Amino acid sequence: MRVVVDxxxxxxxxxxxxxxxxxxxxxxxxxFELVCSAEILEExxxxxxxxxxxxxxxxxxxxxxxxxxxxxxxxxIHPTHTRKISSDPDDDKFINCALxxxxxxxxxxxxxxxxxKEVEGIKIITARDFLDKMSI
Numbered sequence: 001m002r003v004v005v006d007x008x009x010x011x012x013x014x015x016x017x018x019x020x021x022x023x024x025x026x027x028x029x030x031x032f033e034l035v036c037s038a039e040i041l042e043e044x045x046x047x048x049x050x051x052x053x054x055x056x057x058x059x060x061x062x063x064x065x066x067x068x069x070x071x072x073x074x075x076x077i078h079p080t081h082t083r084k085i086s087s088d089p090d091d092d093k094f095i096n097c098a099l100x101x102x103x104x105x106x107x108x109x110x111x112x113x114x115x116x117k118e119v120e121g122i123k124i125i126t127a128r129d130f131l132d133k134m135s136i
Contacts, residue, residue, distance in 0.1 A: 001032045001033065001104050001105075002032070002033045002034075002035045002075065002101055002102060002103040002104060003027075003032045003033065003034060003035065003103055003104065003105045003106075003107060003130070004034075004035050004036065004040075004094050004097050004098040004101070004103045004105070004106045004107070005023065005027075005034060005036075005106075005107050005108075006091075006094055006106065006107060006108035006109065006110055006113060007040075007043050007044055007047050008108065008109045008110055009023060009107050009108060009109055009127055010024070010044055010048075011047055011048065011051055012109070012127075014048070014051075014062075014066065015051050015055060018127075019127040019128055019131055020109075020127050022127075022131055023107060023127055023130060023131065026134060027073075028073075031134065032134075033074075033075050034070070034073070034074040034075065035074065035075045035077060035097060035098065035101035035103050036070065036074050036075070036076055036077075036097060037076065037077055037078065037079050037093065037096075037097045037100075037101075038076065038078070039079075039093045039097075040093055040094065040097055041067070041070060041071065041076065043093070044067070044070065045063060045067050048062075048063045048066060048067070049063050075101060077097065077100055077101045078100075079093075079096040079097050079099070079100035079101075080100045081095075081096040081099040081100050082096060083095060083096055083099070083119075085116060085119060086112050086113060086116060087112050087115075088110070088112040088113075091110060091112050091113045094106050094108070094113065095113075095116075095119055095122075095124075098119070098122045099119065099120060099122065103122055104121075104122065104123065105122065105123050105124070105125055105130060105133075106122060106123070106124045106125070107125060107126070107127055107130045108124060108125075108126070109126060109127065114126065
């Protein structure tokens with residue numbers, strides 16, 4: 001099963017734990033395939049660096065280690081879709097990645113994405129809903 005994970009879920013999982021961390025653990029256990037694009041990886045890296053600088057306990061190499069893992073263990077695609085669907089244009093990269101990568105889900109905490117609910121059979125759901133579907 002292919003899944004696109006929004007930046008807010010990734011950051012929450014790394015720095016705050018909770019349900020988003022469980023999603024990252026499922027990905028690491030290969031319970032689903034994480035799909036991302038170069039544009040999504042750039043956003044992940046940018047936001048990770050910002051959070052790392054704010055974190056008092058962060059290891060300086062955390063971002064680079066995590067980005068290496070993402071690049072190595074994710075399905076990195078070059079989206080062929082360029083749709084403009086979300087009311088927030090920054091969110092369209094997640095939708096277009098999911099469409100191009102044939103993902104089943106986009107997992108997000110972003111209200112602009114969540115209000116869309118579904119695009120061509122790809123469900124846009126919260127971390128809780130995704131974990132419920134994974135029976136966690």
